[in-house]
Amino acid sequence: MTTPPQDDYLNPTTEKKALSKPLAEAVNLLEGAAKETNQDAIFLLAEMNFFGNYSHPKNYKEAFRRYQELASLNGNSSAQSMVGFMYATGIGNSVERNPAKSLMYHTFAALSGNTRSQMTIAYRHHTGISTPRNCNEAAFWYKQVADKAIAFSRSGPPGGQVIQRDGYRIADEQGGVYGEGASVVSSGIYANKAGPSSDSHASFDDVLEYLDLMSRKGDLKATFSLGRLHYEGSRTMKRNLRTARAYFRIVARKYWARDGSLLTEDNNIGKVAAKAAAYLGRMSLRGEGMEQSFEKALVWFKRGLVNGDALCQFELGLMYLHGLGVRKDPVTAADYFKEAANQDFASAQTNLGQLFLDQGDISTATRYFDLAARNGHIEAFYHLAEISNNGIGRERSCGVATAYYKLVAEKAEPIHSSFPEANSAYDNGDKETALVIYMMAAEQGYEFAQANVAYLLDEHKSIFSFDSIMPWKKSTSSLFKNTVLALIYWTRSAKQSNIDSMVKMGDYYLGGYGVEADMEKAAACYQTAADTHQSAQALWNLGWIHENGIGVEQDFHLAKRFYDQALETSPEAYLPVKLSLIKLRLRSFWNTITNGNVNSIHEEPGQFPFFSVLLRRRLTRFLCDIEPQKSWSFSEWVANFLEDPHPYYHSAEGDDPDFMDPQYADNPLTDEYYAGDDVPDDSILEFLIIIALAGTLAFLVYYRQQRQNQHRRNEGQRAQPPPQQPQAAQGQPQMPGQQADGGFFPPPGDPNYANWVAGGVGH
Secondary structure, three states: OOOOOOOOOOOOOOOOOOOOHHHHHHHHHHHHHHHOOOHHHHHHHHHHHHHOHHHOOOOHHHHHHHHHHHHHHHOOHHHHHHHHHHHHHOHHHOOOOOHHHHHHHHHHHHHOOOHHHHHHHHHHHHHOOOOOOOHHHHHHHHHHHHHHHHHHHHOOOOOOOOOOOOOOOHHHHHOOOOOOOOOHHHOHHHOOOOOOOOHHHOOHHHHHHHHHHHHHOOOHHHHHHHHHHHHHOOOOOOOOHHHHHHHHHHHHHOOEOOOOOEOOOOHHHHHHHHHHHHHHHHHHHHOOOOOOOHHHHHHHHHHHHOOOOHHHHHHHHHHHHHOOOOOOOHHHHHHHHHHHHOOOOHHHHHHHHHHHHHOOOHHHHHHHHHHHHOOOOHHHHHHHHHHHHHOOOOOOOHHHHHHHHHHHHHHOHHHOOOHHHHHHHHHOOOHHHHHHHHHHHHHOOOHHHHHHHHHHHOOOOOOOOOHHHOOOOOOOOHHHOOHHHHHHHHHHHHHOOOHHHHHHHHHHHHHOOOOOOOHHHHHHHHHHHHOOOOOHHHHHHHHHHHHHOOOOOOEHHHHHHHHHHHHHHOHHHHHHHHHHHHHHHHHHHHHHHOOOOOEOOOOOOOOOOHHHHHHHHHHHHHHOOOOOOOOOOHHHHHHHHHHOOOOOOOOOOOOOHHHOOHHHOOOOOOOOOOOOOOOOOOHHHHHHHHHHHHHHHHHHHHHHHHHHHHHHHHHHHHHOOOOOOOHHHOOOOOOOOOOOOOOOOOOOOOOOHHHHHOOOOOO
16 A cells, blocks of 8 residues: 555545546546446445555545445445444544444444454444444354464464564553653553663664674673564564574574584573574474475474473474374373473463363363463463353353453454554554554454554643644644544543543543533543552542542542552652642641631541641650751752641651551541541641640749749848948838849849849759
8 A cells, every 4th residue: 555645635625636647547447447337446446545545545435435336236345344434433524423334334244254344343242332232242253253363373384373463552652641651551560660771761773783782792692582583573673584593593503513512511501502493493394584394393403402492392292293204193292292381381381281172171271271371372362262152161151252252353463454554654654544544453342453543533632732833733634633533432442441541531521522521420530540550640630630629529638648649659640749739738728727618638547636746746855855957948848848747647656647557558448437527627726725735834834933933032031131231222212022232133243143034943
């Protein structure tokens, strides 16, 4: 498929682009043949208008007309499938969305054997889209696709096809739907803990370059890793079998001579060489990158077998099971499979399970299938699905069977999806083509495709958009301006356990994007995502809606709890949580002093109010002669305000309030936990009472000391004769209680002056 022009062909004001002369002639010939009801011509015209093949402008309405014409003409299953897809999505405003008609056309196509439609109606019956949920129907149709998937997997060279997964979530490449640190995929337990200079942030090319450098320095593990990467390939790197063989041979030649004799006794080199021998034998057995040779494969496997390599054990078992270059011996094959299975080799576990299943030992076979399924082996999933669907050795379970069949069907991407083409289009900037292909996979039930479609259609990635003020910014195709469809795919992705998609659903209901605003549904979405304890964004959103009373009862105390849980879930949420807590505490404080109706932040049961704790600590310092702490800067004060005892929630010992009582540790939102929420917050009143009592006590102590000092002075005056008065004072009357200096207070230099200044302390 060639890359189509990037104009907005869905905009009616866009001028129709003239076709090149050769293309125009070809279209005229095809249209002439279509008038004669030539099926191939009609189908080709439909494909050209839908996908933009051969640089033909896209015209979804014309494509729909051609597909429908062909479907009505002779029941072409491919055309029926495309008509069903266009009715389901209404893509390009080609037709009004009609899920019922979509299901009808997909059913007709599925009955004719169309794999994509079989996947689509299986998913619709599985989830209840435009039809009641029906497990038996879902299991039936998923089994049709799973049978094809297993047939494809078993085809090809010995050992079956190498199935490589090409589908992925494009948002994950950018840190997730909400960006780095805010999305589940890049925060909390999934956060990248390494530094920016570590290889955790390196691209695939950087890893290859590093391994190549280490290989040149003689690191055999790096050399083997390079060979394995080139052999297996990846989404971003195609398989290169010749290069892989070259790396494997480098490793093998460091341990074995051409005649098979050992060049070294180093066990570490022997283990790496055994792995390389296993891959060289596998490539010889399958004829990958070299001529197929069972004899050479047997030699390599026996070399690796000496060091107990699991892949060598499995491949030897495979050769004896099918008689490839050796005698056919299932017993010997089972022995090799068992040795490899004991090393948790999934393919060996699956083959061993099949042998036990053939012997009628269902329980042992199921045990080996379960072990292999942990490693995602496609045949293990298929056998478990068959056992559950047919009730072999256990009670039939339609739900389990459907889930396993769905896994098998989705693993065989090449038989019904075009993810490599969609990925390539997206990487090249052709987002419209990528969107269409992802949308087709999304209709088949692929969760990551649903997330990709919703992400591409999402017009609310940021609160602030600068597109309108950037004249050089190219206008977005109207195909991407479909908020209703975006919400549909966010919802479907969320139903398949995508937590970020569930949070996005809440955002759409909160903002009224593509649907009437519904605060209660938004709160329910956030709560569902928060229950997984993996999304700090969902927990922060719950804190915000409880702080502002949106869709729920306004509750500052509960909002504080959700903010705290957001920080516990993801350290990356530190800054937004701390800023939110500052604002929340200020609002809670104002609500308390003004006797507001909102439930303020308050101390937990068994904790002391903040001012009680503060006063107790200050008195302890005074009585124990503890020096006060150094003065805090503003930043230190803010940090201590957020971390240290707070007026409404911290304990006397400074423990985390979330763990004050073990019975609330696992379920902090129990009724008993909030039993005291309706009691008015009296911390301010307690503070005033304590201050009043402390002041009264200080006054009484001072008054008592003054009375004692006065009593001592009176006793001293009675015991001593009055001193002779100065001449200047003779003749003047003396007031009652007047001291010898003619006043009430001792003058400087008097022995009692120091005691008077000190307030009589200690006298």
